[in-house]
Amino acid sequence: MTYPPAHYEIVKALLSEGRFLLEGEAAFLSLRENKDFYTKFFHESFRLEVSITADYALLKSSKDSDNVARSICVYLAILCYELDHQDGNLLEILSFNTFSITEWEDRFEQSSYYNVMEATDRLRNANQRQKFYQLLARRGLIKRIDDDLFQFTPAHRYFLEYARELNMREMMAQKEA
Amino acid sequence: MILKAEPRTIMRFIEDNFESLSQLYRIQLKKNLIPTESFEEVTRHKGDIVTRRLSAFKILRPVGDDYRLAEEVGAYLGFLMQEFKPLLPEQLRRYHTSIQDVYELLTIRPDLEDKTRSLRLEHLYNEVQSFLDNVTNNTYTLLKRSQRLKVNRQQMTYSERVKEARLLIEQYIDPLNQIVNLNDANSIASLLQNIGRDINLDRMANYPPSVIERYEQLDNLLRQVNTRLQRESDVIRRELTPLIERIKRESEVLGGWLVFLERPLLLSVPDFAKRNPQNIFGDQTAADLKIYMEQFQQQRQAARIKLSDGPVVQETPLLDRQLYRKRMKAALPISDFFTWCLKAIADHPAERQESDLFELTSLLFSSEEQYELVFSGQRQRVRLNEQYYTLPLFQVTIKPEEQ
Numbered sequence: 001m002t003y004p005p006a007h008y009e010i011v012k013a014l015l016s017e018g019r020f021l022l023e024g025e026a027a028f029l030s031l032r033e034n035k036d037f038y039t040k041f042f043h044e045s046f047r048l049e050v051s052i053t054a055d056y057a058l059l060k061s062s063k064d065s066d067n068v069a070r071s072i073c074v075y076l077a078i079l080c081y082e083l084d085h086q087d088g089n090l091l092e093i094l095s096f097n098t099f100s101i102t103e104w105e106d107r108f109e110q111s112s113y114y115n116v117m118e119a120t121d122r123l124r125n126a127n128q129r130q131k132f133y134q135l136l137a138r139r140g141l142i143k144r145i146d147d148d149l150f151q152f153t154p155a156h157r158y159f160l161e162y163a164r165e166l167n168m169r170e171m172m173a174q175k176e177a
Numbered sequence: 178m179i180l181k182a183e184p185r186t187i188m189r190f191i192e193d194n195f196e197s198l199s200q201l202y203r204i205q206l207k208k209n210l211i212p213t214e215s216f217e218e219v220t221r222h223k224g225d226i227v228t229r230r231l232s233a234f235k236i237l238r239p240v241g242d243d244y245r246l247a248e249e250v251g252a253y254l255g256f257l258m259q260e261f262k263p264l265l266p267e268q269l270r271r272y273h274t275s276i277q278d279v280y281e282l283l284t285i286r287p288d289l290e291d292k293t294r295s296l297r298l299e300h301l302y303n304e305v306q307s308f309l310d311n312v313t314n315n316t317y318t319l320l321k322r323s324q325r326l327k328v329n330r331q332q333m334t335y336s337e338r339v340k341e342a343r344l345l346i347e348q349y350i351d352p353l354n355q356i357v358n359l360n361d362a363n364s365i366a367s368l369l370q371n372i373g374r375d376i377n378l379d380r381m382a383n384y385p386p387s388v389i390e391r392y393e394q395l396d397n398l399l400r401q402v403n404t405r406l407q408r409e410s411d412v413i414r415r416e417l418t419p420l421i422e423r424i425k426r427e428s429e430v431l432g433g434w435l436v437f438l439e440r441p442l443l444l445s446v447p448d449f450a451k452r453n454p455q456n457i458f459g460d461q462t463a464a465d466l467k468i469y470m471e472q473f474q475q476q477r478q479a480a481r482i483k484l485s486d487g488p489v490v491q492e493t494p495l496l497d498r499q500l501y502r503k504r505m506k507a508a509l510p511i512s513d514f515f516t517w518c519l520k521a522i523a524d525h526p527a528e529r530q531e532s533d534l535f536e537l538t539s540l541l542f543s544s545e546e547q548y549e550l551v552f553s554g555q556r557q558r559v560r561l562n563e564q565y566y567t568l569p570l571f572q573v574t575i576k577p578e579e580q
Contacts, residue, residue: 016452162433
């Protein structure tokens with residue numbers, strides 16, 4: 001049998017590196033075109049679920065208490081909370097703006113939620129956060145422009161969806177109560 | 178009637194005091210009335226003469242202890258400042274009835290007097306024009322309100338913003354969209370389209386020039402209706418609805434994060450990808466291997482392994498079928514098979530005699546086609562190992578080979 005094009009890159013990115021495949025990568029294109037094959041492939045081989053949207057894809061680990069995911073959620077939650085203080089649409093800022101790590105170091109330290117960061121292992125100090133940015137870049141969540149500047153890739157929406165669902169659940173819970 | 182001044186004087190007065198008037202207008206927009214305190218606040222630094230003229234020129238009208246701007250002045254200020262209170266869709270919908278009523282007055286009697294006809298055409302024109310203006314104002318106001326909501330200068334909380342956005346959509350935007358929807362047969366847009374078609378035909382009839390002129394005017398206006406409503410509908414569809422959706426979405430995301438930040442370490446997090454590095458060799462491999470091997474080097478003595486004796490194996494010798502088959506064949510013909518059997522096993526150990534007897538019997542069945550058995554019908558009683566067996570008497574001979 002023949003495998004779809006860029007098979008090695010797809011498996012390497014999704015399985016070995018555990019990162020997001022993004023719109024624009026050759027591997028993403030091939031993955032989307034062979035969606036059925038890969039859904040089956042990853043299920044039969046590893047019992048893992050692939051999630052493919054219009055502009056990003058990832059392989060779910062079937063763990064819902066992952067440390068990395070929790071750190072990312074804490075990071076994004078505080079970032080969004082702080083972003084809300086400035087003008088403009090939050091979702092647009094996240095999608096299109098460029099962020100400076102040094103600037104955000106200051107903003108995080110002044111945030112009223114800084115204690116949550118300190119309680120999160122991967123975010124507890126500037127040094128750890130530097131490593132965290134490397135991790136984000138490795139996993140395909142941000143694109144680093146230089147040492148200081150970065151942009152979010154479309155993959156950040158995966159976590160925003162989580163926040164929306166959480167909000168929805170909370171509202172339902174309130175309605176029932 | 179304004180007795181004390183020329184219209185131009187009043188205009189000048191409005192121009193001179195435009196700041197105060199626009200403030201008053203905004204207050205009225207928000208509160209529907211201008212409370213005395215607010216009025217005093219605005220006119221604090223104005224002379225007595227200004228406050229007096231406001232009522233003398235009938236710009237301001239007292240309502241109980243409070244004030245209200247004259248309807249026309251309010252509309253004019255709103256037009257100048259492009260700030261309106263959005264009309265409720267119900268207020269817009271009444272145009273459906275009024276336009277239809279005026280139109281029916283035109284058509285109900287064909288023998289209408291020319292003067293009346295001309296007057297009614299004028300009313301119809303005004304009604305349609307007023308409807309269009311109101312729709313435009315409404316769209317514009319809604320857009321501005323949505324934009325304000327987006328920027329969120331008032332620092333509303335997320336749930337408030339979602340609520341406000343939902344209110345705008347449900348109360349204003351969706352119904353407005355219905356009103357201007359050309360595809361809906363019951364919408365005002367469709368009604369105007371139908372009237373437009375009829376008017377276009379009617380104006381060809383034989384009327385005096387003054388009436389024809391009115392018809393032409395109305396026809397022109399109705400021709401523009403489609404384009405104008407289409408434009409409003411486009412604004413609603415392209416800008417207003419997506420904007421409100423974005424605000425709703427944004428607030429939902431923020432609301433979700435706030436819920437998360439309340440219990441950041443307890444809530445379950447999204448199912449994220451995991452790295453599965455498959456490096457067999459790495460920087461650590463040599464060191465790991467060394468440590469692994471050292472644990473064996475440090476052991477002075479090889480471990481002594483003691484094996485237990487294990488369970489006693491009991492051998493149960495089986496009957497040598499081969500041997501007995503030969504013996505049986507040699508003894509053929511046997512007149513009494515079981516007596517022969519008992520003789521053959523007589524010297525076997527007592528505990529095995531029983532099974533050996535059956536084993537010997539089975540020799541007959543394993544190759545029964547070779548033997549011929551002749552039963553006498555009698556039975557004999559045999560004692561074997563404390564057991565009695567009643568066995569048949571029969572003779573075994575070798576079958577003659579078939580030709």
